[in-house]
Amino acid sequence: MGRRSRRRSGDDIPAATSDYTDVQGNVLTLRDRLSSGTVERVRELGSTPAATADDRWQRREELLFERLAVSWTIAGLPLEGQAELLGRYRMADPDTRRWVRETVEGHLERNQPEVLA
Numbered sequence: 835m836g837r838r839s840r841r842r843s844g845d846d847i848p849a850a851t852s853d854y855t856d857v858q859g860n861v862l863t864l865r866d867r868l869s870s871g872t873v874e875r876v877r878e879l880g881s882t883p884a885a886t887a888d889d890r891w892q893r894r895e896e897l898l899f900e901r902l903a904v905s906w907t908i909a910g911l912p913l914e915g916q917a918e919l920l921g922r923y924r925m926a927d928p929d930t931r932r933w934v935r936e937t938v939e940g941h942l943e944r945n946q947p948e949v950l951a
Contacts, residue, residue, distance in 0.1 A: 849865045851865055856930075863903070863904040865901070868902065876949055898938050902942075903916075
């Protein structure tokens with residue numbers, strides 16, 4: 835059996851997810867766990883010299899959203915591609931961004947608190 839045709843154990847098992855619904859009925863689906871590589875990358879962002887602390891904070895928020903978001907159903911329209919999810923997050927109004935940020939933080943507190951440490 836060639837290398838490319840071999841399947842790794844666990845490839846068919848989808849990652850566990852959690853759904854969060856906002857007051858308008860939109861549903862954000864987040865992965866329950868980040869990979870160890872992503873956790874390390876999040877930690878490195880805090881020590882990376884950037885233009886400002888706000889730049890580092892913004893990049894951290896986008897990285898967490900990008901890595902955790904699986905889908906986001908807004909007004910009945912499901913968004914599932916990483917590019918469209920991140921694009922929609924960037925275009926969101928301040929209240930929506932705050933809800934997403936608080937949802938992601940709460941999600942990590944429950945599922946993977948070491949990321950926030």
